[in-house]
Amino acid sequence: MKKLILGAFLLVGAIGFSQENGYFFGGLESNSQWLLDDEDFGYFAPKEQFRSNNYLQLNYSLGKFTAGVQYESYLPKALEGYSPTWDNQNGIGTYYLNFRNETLDVTAGYFYEQFGSGLLLRTWEDRQLGINNALKGVRVKFSPTATFNMTGVYGQTRNGFDVSEGVIQGLDANLDLSALMNIDAVDLKFGASYVGRYQDNGANDTIPASVNAYGGRLDFVAGNFYGGVEANTKDPDVLINETIVTSPQLFDGTALLVNLGYAQKGLGINTTFRRLENFAFYSDRYVEGNQYNEQIINYVPAITKQHDYLLSNIYVYNSQPRLLFTTNEQRAGEVGTQVDVYYSFDKESALGKVGTKLSGNFSYWAGLDTDFNKTDQNYDVKFIGKGDRYFRDLNIEIKNRWSSKWSTVASFQDVIIDKSVSKGGILGQQGDIRAQIAVIEGTRRFTGAKALRMELQHLWTADDDKNWAAGVLEYNFNSSLGVYVADSWNYGGPNNDHFYNIGGSYSKGRARFGLNYGRQRGGLICVGGVCREVPESSGVTANLVVTF
Numbered sequence: 134m135k136k137l138i139l140g141a142f143l144l145v146g147a148i149g150f151s152q153e154n155g156y157f158f159g160g161l162e163s164n165s166q167w168l169l170d171d172e173d174f175g176y177f178a179p180k181e182q183f184r185s186n187n188y189l190q191l192n193y194s195l196g197k198f199t200a201g202v203q204y205e206s207y208l209p210k211a212l213e214g215y216s217p218t219w220d221n222q223n224g225i226g227t228y229y230l231n232f233r234n235e236t237l238d239v240t241a242g243y244f245y246e247q248f249g250s251g252l253l254l255r256t257w258e259d260r261q262l263g264i265n266n267a268l269k270g271v272r273v274k275f276s277p278t279a280t281f282n283m284t285g286v287y288g289q290t291r292n293g294f295d296v297s298e299g300v301i302q303g304l305d306a307n308l309d310l311s312a313l314m315n316i317d318a319v320d321l322k323f324g325a326s327y328v329g330r331y332q333d334n335g336a337n338d339t340i341p342a343s344v345n346a347y348g349g350r351l352d353f354v355a356g357n358f359y360g361g362v363e364a365n366t367k368d369p370d371v372l373i374n375e376t377i378v379t380s381p382q383l384f385d386g387t388a389l390l391v392n393l394g395y396a397q398k399g400l401g402i403n404t405t406f407r408r409l410e411n412f413a414f415y416s417d418r419y420v421e422g423n424q425y426n427e428q429i430i431n432y433v434p435a436i437t438k439q440h441d442y443l444l445s446n447i448y449v450y451n452s453q454p455r456l457l458f459t460t461n462e463q464r465a466g467e468v469g470t471q472v473d474v475y476y477s478f479d480k481e482s483a484l485g486k487v488g489t490k491l492s493g494n495f496s497y498w499a500g501l502d503t504d505f506n507k508t509d510q511n512y513d514v515k516f517i518g519k520g521d522r523y524f525r526d527l528n529i530e531i532k533n534r535w536s537s538k539w540s541t542v543a544s545f546q547d548v549i550i551d552k553s554v555s556k557g558g559i560l561g562q563q564g565d566i567r568a569q570i571a572v573i574e575g576t577r578r579f580t581g582a583k584a585l586r587m588e589l590q591h592l593w594t595a596d597d598d599k600n601w602a603a604g605v606l607e608y609n610f611n612s613s614l615g616v617y618v619a620d621s622w623n624y625g626g627p628n629n630d631h632f633y634n635i636g637g638s639y640s641k642g643r644a645r646f647g648l649n650y651g652r653q654r655g656g657l658i659c660v661g662g663v664c665r666e667v668p669e670s671s672g673v674t675a676n677l678v679v680t681f
Contacts, residue, residue, distance in 0.1 A: 155195035160680040162188045162260065166212055171671035174630065174652055178672065184212045186219070188226075188260065202228040205294075214658075214667035215263040216425035218293040226294060227267055238274035243267040246286055248305040248326040251432030252365050252388045252412070253348050256290070262658070262665050264426050266416075267291045268301060280309040290416035290428045297416035297428045299332035320354040326365075328430065332418060341383065344370045346414060346431075348388075360393040367412060372458055373421045380458045380510045386411035388433075388454075401475040405436050410466040410501060410514060411456035422455055424666055434662025436471045437526055438494040440546070443603045443621050444592040445570045448550045449657050450498060450524040451664040453560070458512070462559045463505040465514050467523065469498030487534035498524045500560065521561040525549040542574040552597065555657070557666075568594035582612040599625025613640045621654060647676040 165185040168178035185208060192201035206223035207215075229242035245267055247255040258265040270288020284305045289296035303326065310321040326348045334340040348365035369383035387410045394403040414430040415421045435450045453467045471494070478489040502518020505511075528546035535541070548570070552563040569592070576586045588605040602624060607617035616637035623630045634651030655669035 159190040163677040166674045168672040199231045240272045255432035280312045299416040303328040324350045363390040388412045399477040403473045408468040409454040412454045437496040444590045465501040465503045471496040490532040544572045546570040566596040584609045644679045
């Protein structure tokens with residue numbers, strides 16, 4: 134198939150040049166680091182000091198056809214914290230050929246897709262996290278009417294420059310009920326999904342070769358109110374922990390997601406409830422729970438506020454959807470909720486003459502209340518119950534625009550997190566970390582796109598690494614050139630460490646270059662609620678992005 138796609142890509146390009154009505158588009162991204170010894174920090178660079186991740190994407194569109202290819206290089210090694218699967222690798226990572234008209238959309242090669250919220254299927258690329266779980270195969274989208282569409286997928290999940298052992302197939306259908314039944318008062322949409330994995334079980338008949346998952350969802354908008362519910366179930370499957378079968382029993386899985394909200398001018402309220410029981414789903418059963426999120430089929434992000442500041446990103450939550458039944462640890466999943474409230478004050482209020490926005494957020498996540506029977510290796514679980522608390526976050530933020538030149542942001546966060554969620558280990562056995570974080574940010578704008586931004590932050594905790602203080606100073610000379618200096622000081626910690634960084638970026642046209650020198654704090658890094666562990670390091674990093 135690879136030769137077929139590449140041949141089609143060249144053919145479409147040749148036709149385009151002859152007809153002069155096609156066009157190229159794509160981009161180049163290069164991320165490199167030079168790791169340096171830092172004796173004061175206690176960090177000593179590895180033998181391979183230079184690391185680099187590079188991506189060149191080229192697409193060509195001609196009429197109803199589009200073809201694309203992405204070349205990737207991880208030489209001599211991938212950036213620190215990325216899966217060793219990528220080390221010392223380079224070559225064509227993905228390629229595709231797509232045909233699209235008014236009713237049909239067909240893709241052969243690698244593609245990305247999402248069913249519903251992604252609880253059953255989501256394939257995506259996030260270069261910052263080192264995730265690329267594209268499916269290699271065929272996808273067909275069919276939209277015969279304005280009220281109905283269907284998507285079918287078949288393929289294998291990308292795994293480095295190879296593909297998974299398991300084969301994935303799926304169907305997703307969406308129906309606009311309001312349009313179909315001529316209902317004007319409520320916008321009502323229904324969806325249903327199926328995803329299956331087939332993986333050879335060898336001679337072990339106790340392990341199912343096929344595992345299927347099914348789901349349905351209903352979404353509505355009625356005036357200022359909106360909401361939706363999605364329910365999913367997964368066939369019984371074997372339990373795997375670090376490639377080892379941990380139980381002779383087979384266990385099914387369930388997922389429930391409920392959203393309710395209200396929105397009007399100046400006010401928004403959004404609530405989310407989710408319950409996951411044994412709902413991790415991988416294209417290879419033996420990589421379940423791997424720290425790099427490789428070969429993952431479904432999308433179960435942490436539903437919490439995504440904070441933007443240095444210190445508020447120290448204690449972040451990573452979702453816990455797995456069922457574990459080992460000698461040391463037994464847990465069945467997670468249940469929790471998040472509530473967001475947004476309010477915009479009228480202009481000329483006491484809090485700001487140009488505009489003031491207030492937002493509050495509360496999230497709470499706990500393990501399922503479960504009774505484990507170690508003799509029979511089975512369990513009973515309550516729908517909610519009183520499981521161990523994993524995470525609780527309560528925060529408030531006020532954004533003010535005092536004038537066209539001055540704006541400020543002030544926030545306060547009170548967080549409790551199970552130490553094992555944050556640091557690793559057996560959940561519920563190391564106690565909690567409780568911390569408070571305060572942030573004040575101010576921006577002063579000048580003429581000619583010049584701007585100065587300053588952040589002051591503090592984290593208080595009697596637990597873990599004790600207190601932190603942080604500051605950021607950033608100056609933009611114009612819309613193209615900016616520099617910054619930042620420092621996070623763990624002055625309460627055992628080593629009194631400073632995690633300083635100094636850098637800047639320059640943009641011209643469709644190109645941007647960034648350079649940074651400093652220290653990286655180890656821990657979880659999260660994007661969109663999905664996290665990976667990064668190690669402490671010190672050195673120089675460079676980033677180049679060009680789009681065309």
